Amino acid sequence: MATSDFVLGGVAAMGAGLFTNPVEVIKTRIQLQGELAARGSHAQPYKSVFQAFVTVAKNDGILGLQKGLAPALCFQFVINSFRLSIYTQAVEKGLVHNKTGDISFAKGMFWGALGGVVGSYCASPFFLIKTQLQAQAAKQIAVGYQHPHASMSDAIRQIYRKNGVFGLWRGSMANVGRATVASAVQIATFGQAKSLLKENGVVTNPTILSFCSGLSAGSFVAVAITPLDVITTRLYNQAVDSQGRGLYYKSWLDCVLKILRSEGVYGLYKGFWPIYLRSAPYSTLVLLFFDELIALRERYGLHY
Numbered sequence: 001m002a003t004s005d006f007v008l009g010g011v012a013a014m015g016a017g018l019f020t021n022p023v024e025v026i027k028t029r030i031q032l033q034g035e036l037a038a039r040g041s042h043a044q045p046y047k048s049v050f051q052a053f054v055t056v057a058k059n060d061g062i063l064g065l066q067k068g069l070a071p072a073l074c075f076q077f078v079i080n081s082f083r084l085s086i087y088t089q090a091v092e093k094g095l096v097h098n099k100t101g102d103i104s105f106a107k108g109m110f111w112g113a114l115g116g117v118v119g120s121y122c123a124s125p126f127f128l129i130k131t132q133l134q135a136q137a138a139k140q141i142a143v144g145y146q147h148p149h150a151s152m153s154d155a156i157r158q159i160y161r162k163n164g165v166f167g168l169w170r171g172s173m174a175n176v177g178r179a180t181v182a183s184a185v186q187i188a189t190f191g192q193a194k195s196l197l198k199e200n201g202v203v204t205n206p207t208i209l210s211f212c213s214g215l216s217a218g219s220f221v222a223v224a225i226t227p228l229d230v231i232t233t234r235l236y237n238q239a240v241d242s243q244g245r246g247l248y249y250k251s252w253l254d255c256v257l258k259i260l261r262s263e264g265v266y267g268l269y270k271g272f273w274p275i276y277l278r279s280a281p282y283s284t285l286v287l288l289f290f291d292e293l294i295a296l297r298e299r300y301g302l303h304y
Contacts, residue, residue, distance in 0.1 A: 008293040009084030010077035016285035017076040020278045022065035024072065026052045027274035028134040031233045032144030034270075036248065036262040045141040049274050059138040068133035070152045075126035076286075082122065083115025083183050084290055096191070103195050108188035116183025117176055124172035129155040131236040145239045145248075163244035170244055171235035174252050178228040185224045186283050190217040210291040211284055218283030222276035227268040229275060231255050 026049060034042040046052040056064050090096050090111040091103075098104040120127075132147040132155060149155035159167045194213040197203040203212055234255055238248040249255040259267040 006081045006085040008297065009088070009290060010081035012084070012289035012293055013076035013080030013286045014073045015289045016282050017073050018069075019285060020282045021069050021072050022053070023049075023274050023278035024130075025056065025065055025067050025134045027229075027271045027278060028131060028233055028237075029056070029137065029141075029143055030274060031230050031271040032135055032237060034263065034267075035144055035234065036258060039263060039266060045143065049277060052274075055141055056137070059141045064137070067136060068130040071126040071130040071133065071155075074152075075123045075130055078123035078126065079116070079119035079179060080286065082119030083112065083187070086115035086118065087111050087187050088294075091191075103191045105188050105192050108191045109184040112187030113180045113184035115187070116179040116181075119183070120176045120179030121169075121172055124175050125156070125168035126152075127175050127232075128159075128168065128170065128236045131233055135237050144237050147237070162242065163240065167240075167244045170240065170246075171232065174228070174232045174235045174255075177252070178225055178232045181228060182221050182225045186217045186221045186287075189220045190214060190283070190287050193217065206295070207288070207292070210288045214284030214287040217287065218279040218281065219276070221283060222272065222279040225279075226272045226275050230259070230268055230270055233271075234259070 026046070029052060030046050030049075033044060033046055045055055053065065060067070087096075087108075090107075096103055096107040096111055098107070129149070129152055133149060133152070135144045136146060136149070137143070147155070149158060156168070163170070190213045193216040194209060197209055197212060203209045231252060235246065235249055235252065238246045240246055249258060256268070263270075
């Protein structure tokens with residue numbers, strides 16, 4: 001695996017994450033709103049995506065829209081360093097092509113999923129901390145359990161002190177499932193869309209081609225991962241006892257069943273619109289940045 005692919009994949013994702021983190025904050029708040037409460041029986045400080053932006057800015061300040069940015073960027077660097085570099089290496093070795101030389105959708109999904117598994121597990125502590133910091137809000141608009149972390153480093157110390165190293169990987173399997181589906185759908189759709197647009201002469205400019213392909217990938221991702229994203233957010237943000245056991249949910253399955261019983265199917269799709277509004281531009285930006293960084297590397301011969 002080329003070191004440059006590893007680094008460029010991470011840098012591209014951090015660039016995209018910087019722009020989309022505010023939407024991620026809104027998404028987290030909406031997913032935690034009305035946790036395990038019947039629809040219409042709870043306070044609803046976040047009524048829509050636009051109203052939620054205004055509410056957060058008004059009560060937490062403009063910087064409140066960038067809560068959890070440090071762990072969010074760390075998460076993006078680690079997971080995408082693995083998944084983009086693994087996929088790129090698979091492409092270069094011809095492992096995603098069929099007998100005719102075209103990119104295989106199924107093989108693309110496999111390598112995208114594999115990268116997602118490796119990357120999401122390694123980056124899980126950052127996603128855990130990101131979720132808990134993004135949930136922090138002024139009392140009048142607070143939703144979900146409020147963790148008393150002052151920063152990313154303080155969160156690491158508190159979690160380690162209370163639950164040890166394993167506490168930092170709590171809920172990691174839920175995130176692995178979420179990231180695997182997201183990565184497989186995003187990367188496979190991106191590659192397939194890119195091939196179709198290029199081969200049919202619809203788009204020929206490399207930058208515009210990457211943009212259109214990324215937009216298509218992000219749209220499919222939003223539809224595929226919303227329930228998995230809700231489950232991951234709930235598991236990561238819940239309070240835990242001294243043994244690191246969740247006080248709300250015992251497992252991934254327990255979380256699903258409790259959401260369905262209390263909130264109905266609607267509960268599993270909370271935050272769909274912010275997920276879509278984040279996924280489409282995020283996929284566009286990260287894959288666009290990655291392609292552009294690869295192009296710069298090739299132009300200047302920066303192989304290492």
